[in-house]
Amino acid sequence: MTSTQTSPLPFLKGHGTENDFVIVPDADNAVELSPASVARLCDRRAGIGGDGLLHVVRSAAHPEARHLADEAEWFMDYRNADGSVAEMCGNGVRVFARYLQHAGHVTAGEVAVATRGGIKRVHLDKDGSVTVSMGRAVLSEAGVTVTVDGRSWPARNVNMGNPHAVAFVEDLDHAGNLFTEPPYEPAAVYPDGVNIEFVADRGPRHVAMRVHERGAAETRSCGTGACAVAVATARRDGADPLASGTPVTYTVDVLGGTLVITEHPDGEIEMTGPAVIVAEGTIDPAWLSIPAGSQEIETVND
Numbered sequence: 420m421t422s423t424q425t426s427p428l429p430f431l432k433g434h435g436t437e438n439d440f441v442i443v444p445d446a447d448n449a450v451e452l453s454p455a456s457v458a459r460l461c462d463r464r465a466g467i468g469g470d471g472l473l474h475v476v477r478s479a480a481h482p483e484a485r486h487l488a489d490e491a492e493w494f495m496d497y498r499n500a501d502g503s504v505a506e507m508c509g510n511g512v513r514v515f516a517r518y519l520q521h522a523g524h525v526t527a528g529e530v531a532v533a534t535r536g537g538i539k540r541v542h543l544d545k546d547g548s549v550t551v552s553m554g555r556a557v558l559s560e561a562g563v564t565v566t567v568d569g570r571s572w573p574a575r576n577v578n579m580g581n582p583h584a585v586a587f588v589e590d591l592d593h594a595g596n597l598f599t600e601p602p603y604e605p606a607a608v609y610p611d612g613v614n615i616e617f618v619a620d621r622g623p624r625h626v627a628m629r630v631h632e633r634g635a636a637e638t639r640s641c642g643t644g645a646c647a648v649a650v651a652t653a654r655r656d657g658a659d660p661l662a663s664g665t666p667v668t669y670t671v672d673v674l675g676g677t678l679v680i681t682e683h684p685d686g687e688i689e690m691t692g693p694a695v696i697v698a699e700g701t702i703d704p705a706w707l708s709i710p711a712g713s714q715e716i717e718t719v720n721d
């Protein structure tokens with residue numbers, strides 16, 4: 420936010436499978452959101468609280484999305500809870516589209532959303548679910564090992580526009596408390612950091628996962644992570660739609676619900692899940708401009 424912001428700043432709060440977001444509508448890109456103000460808004464005790472922030476800007480008004488404006492009117496300027504920038508957010512893009520519908524910018528049906536990970540086509544279904552064409556996964560054998568509490572697992576490297584390391588575990592409790600990022604090596608494989616998913620089998624083409632998100636710690640869901648998990652699990656199971664010509668669908672349970680992921684023969688990945696707007700209000704610009712932890716304590720004299 421710029422120091423000149425003096426009027427109340429509108430916001431909304433939304434979630435997708437309990438991956439929750441502060442939404443800041445700013446069609447003209449007039450609000451400058453510094454990393455510190457994003458972290459302050461996402462703070463669960465001193466702020467509104469969220470795993471991330473969806474800055475809703477017209478593509479034409481944002482330098483990173485101007486070139487996409489003919490194809491997608493709106494740009495999802497995604498920020499992690501710690502204020503860092505991310506390329507994509509799968510749950511976030513569903514909630515973003517739900518916000519556009521809520522605000523009357525689009526009706527049910529298809530909407531194209533520009534992201535740093537390219538244009539995503541989002542379908543708002545009449546039954547309330549939202550399906551996103553997430554693009555293709557890029558898999559590589561990076562030889563990464565993830566360690567928690569003395570146990571280590573090899574991790575599959577999957578890029579969904581943002582980086583993921585997928586480790587198969589016997590029991591999701593083996594991922595530990597995930598208060599801090601599990602160490603992985605070689606660290607050089609992910610110079611910009613990584614989202615780490617732990618996956619356990621639940622049944623045929625059905626898995627459960629926990630995730631430590633880059634820039635946010637453990638969250639209750641990660642949409643790009645669920646896509647990475649579905650593709651990594653399919654390859655582990657010997658299923659490859661690009662080779663067989665047959666789509667493959669996995670159900671991925673997350674702590675906050677369930678996502679259904681289909682990989683098609685052309686490599687396109689579709690994700691279906693919920694997207695909910697839960698509240699809206701305004702932010703006091705004076706509060707946002709005070710550096711965190713430096714509020715004066717008011718004393719009452721009797």
Ligand SMILES: N[C@@H](CCC[C@H](N)C(=O)O)C(=O)O
Nearest residue numbers: 505508509510581641642643
């Ligand atoms: N929760 C998101 C992913 C958000 C970005 C991620 N933390 C990163 O830094 O890559 C999702 O639903 O995909």
